Amino acid sequence: MISTIVRFKLAPGETHEEALEEIKKTIPIYQAAAPALIRKAIHLDAEAGVGRSIYLWADRASAEAFFARASEMIKAKTGHAPDVEYLDCDIVVDNQSGDVIFN
Structure with a gap:
């Protein structure tokens, strides 16, 4: 698993x-x-004129492919490419489902 900030x-x-209304329009992309x-x-x-998103991905390749496209969309709208940080995710504790997932 990979987390991205x-x-x-x-x-x-x-x-x-x-900003919230614009982001709501993009929800189908994430789904x-x-x-x-x-x-x-x-x-x-x-x-402050900024936003942050935190993602949890199944794998890095999927995350990189997604941001290759999404970064262009964000840059076209705001004039600035986003900063994407990739982090290996070792453990996820999901209190909603009760699951603990080890990578």
């Missing part, structure tokens, strides 16, 4: 509500990435 800039002057994309969390800070 993605840091991105919001469009200039974009409010929290506007279509299953089963390779296990989880995604989104964090917005409109005051």
